[in-house]
Amino acid sequence: MSGRLLRPELYDRLDRVFGHVRIAHEGVEMVSRPYLSADLEVRLDITTRGETYCVSCPFCGDTRQRLWINHRWGYWDLRTQTRNLWLAHCFNEECLRSYDRQQALYREVFADVGDGIRDVILPGAPPPAEPVEVIWPTQLIPLDQLPEDHDACRYLRSRGFDPVLLSKHLGLNYCPWTDPFVMSMAKDRIIIPITMNGEPRGWTGRFIGEPPNKFVPKYYHMRDLPRGELLYNFDQARRSPYVVVCEGPSDVWRVGPCSVALLGKHASLAQRALLAKHWGQGAVVILLDNDAIDEAQELYDQLRDTVPRRVLVHLPGGKDPGDLTREQLDQIIQGAARNQCVDLLSLVAAHGHGDAQKTEATNSPSFVENKLER
Template sequence: MSFDYLEYVQESLDGVREGAGDNVSAACPFCGKANHFSINIENGHWRCFKCDERGLDFAWLIAEVEGLSLERARAFIMRRTVTFRRREVAPESLSDRLRRLRGAPESTQVPEDVLTPLPTEFVPVHGPDGRWSMPEYLLERGMTRNAARHWGLGYCTRGRYADRIVMPIVCPAGSSFTARAALDGMRGARYLNPEEAKHGRLVYGWAGCDGSEWVVLVEGPFDTIRLWQYGTPALALLGKELHRDQLRLLCQLPAVTRIVVMLDPEARGMAEKVASRLSTRFEDIWIAQLPGGADPGDSSGKQVRAALSRAERYTGDRAQALKVAIGLF
């Protein structure tokens, strides 16, 4: 999925005229002159033939038109690039009904939007001018260029996130990012998050799972991307826990969705807990473990297929899980 330049131009600029080929003309948002502003709707390059404002980066144009900082303009593009269909929320589940009857506490409200722009120093792996700058770290981890572009990855060489891979998180509850250390022995967290991050409300990989009949739940963004490279839809919990708001988000998936929990090998007990929480909403839950203690993010396609074919159906006590969900325990 890529950003729809034409749609944006039609919505936001005056006097838009489609010509032959990939270029449309409009009134220039910088000097106001009609018809002299040209936008290539294939690559997003733009130029005014009157005042000579021009750019290869569409975010600059959005920043001008919307009155946004450059980083907010980039976040704007990111949010519109990854599209998802909002689903009908499933009919009220038993746990919801029980909670409603008991009086809903504040914390069960639908989460407010979490919208954290990318860092100002963000450099995309695949630039708007079509140039690639694929960090060594990603190549070493076996990531394809196609995957890095699809997931909108980038990196920083300066600032708080210097020497980190920046991975945008986009889902219906909001957008944010996490920054993975890309050098050995770096100080600070392996994954560094924005200070205001509320990642217990978000899941990673939403756009790759929409419309799928099944989905694998994993821990980290690299797990999601690795499985995506193998054609397996996967959502990352950004940790080993399934938080209440994340469960609410997953409820946008149809209740019949098959969910396979595949956490890192040392987290068997956590996988059971995640499965138990899921069982208050979903019926078809499985737990899978990669052979030989492999991590989903570093696994081979063969290992993933083997783990999925040996997955075990979760048969935990659903009534017990519901009692926990409504706070009786």
């Protein structure tokens, strides 16, 4: 197909399900305006429908491609707060008039993403060996499907992060709505999935901006999140011969793929065991926030017998990892390591057996932050 399609991913899906797809009005964007209907629903007043994919309707046995599916169909729309499933129309027998039929079509096309609402992108997750009970907020939108000027995207960009890369590499989502009786505080947060060994283990939700008061947590975790068993970003960090231990996920986005977050200031016994098991032969760099000097020292001492090479980093001038750029952090970490006689660079070189692989280990595309600071 030509590269000018507006929804190439939808075209591919339809092609897989229906075999042959005809394209009408290729490259033409929909022009629409939201309005409040008499029954107080946000509807769209469409002046140009734009790019449309025509397939044979499976409901009436049509063979002349009279089921027209618009390029905005099935795509989350922040204005209507739906996927606009009415944007598929059978011109043969009006097969898609009922919402049930519209949903049936959606399920058919998006079979691999469940009900389509929880289409969380989990980086390279194989099916879990045994079911893990992860309860997601009711509605999630991958950040790369949000408009660029959405608050979540603006907030991340203002902190030097690229929402599209975070979405693609770390599966970040935005939660526009969730059942008020379960996990209501997930609403309007950036939902950060936590996977270990490829398995989804839960999530935490970052408040967008600074919380207005101390009753609103910066990070709101999934209920019963087994926090003490988890290290955020473990799967990427384990490929590095040393690990930088931080507090929160955004510290990890800042420091890079060789870092993990405790999801708090304290390391549990299980977290310390993970650090010892995976980096006992390597090195552990402790980089907590400035108000956690005691906790950082405690962790440094606790790892005495299991991790011989440890680095304790105190950031200068009362700064937290989030206040610095990746380059500044890297300099501070390398400087602290040198002062404390831990040679991180030779660990990396030994790990990679030479420079080519060292580059691979430190600059692989999954090193999200490499590109984010630019």
